[in-house]
Amino acid sequence: KDENDIIFLLISNEDREVVQNYMASKGYTFPVYTGSDALLQNFGVSGIPTTFILNRAGEVVFRHTGAAAWDNPESFAFLRGLT
Numbered sequence: 001k002d003e004n005d006i007i008f009l010l011i012s013n014e015d016r017e018v019v020q021n022y023m024a025s026k027g028y029t030f031p032v033y034t035g036s037d038a039l040l041q042n043f044g045v046s047g048i049p050t051t052f053i054l055n056r057a058g059e060v061v062f063r064h065t066g067a068a069a070w071d072n073p074e075s076f077a078f079l080r081g082l083t
Contacts, residue, residue, distance in 0.1 A: 006079055013037050013048075055082050 010032040012019050019032050043052070046065060053062035061082065069075070 006083060009033070011035050011039065013040055053079075053082070 008030040010030065012032055012034050013036065014034065016034045019034055023029075023032060040050075043050075049065075049067065051062070051064045051068060052060050055061050062078070
C-alpha cells in the first residue's frame, strides 16, 4: 500500500498564525484549515480535539473526543484496514 492511501486533514478554531507556528515547530506538513466555532458546531464537535476518521466512501467510521495516542500498533492496524 502507498503511504498516500491515508490523508490527514485538520481543522482548528484557533488563530491561523498560532496554528502555522505550531505546525512548523513540529515539522508537520499536512494541511490544517482554520474555521469558526460555527463550522465546528456543524460537525457536532463538543470538545477539542475531536477526531473523525472517514473511509474511502466518505463515511465516518470512527469518532473520538479528547486526546488520543495514535502512535501504537492498534491505531496503525485500524488505519491500514481502511486502505
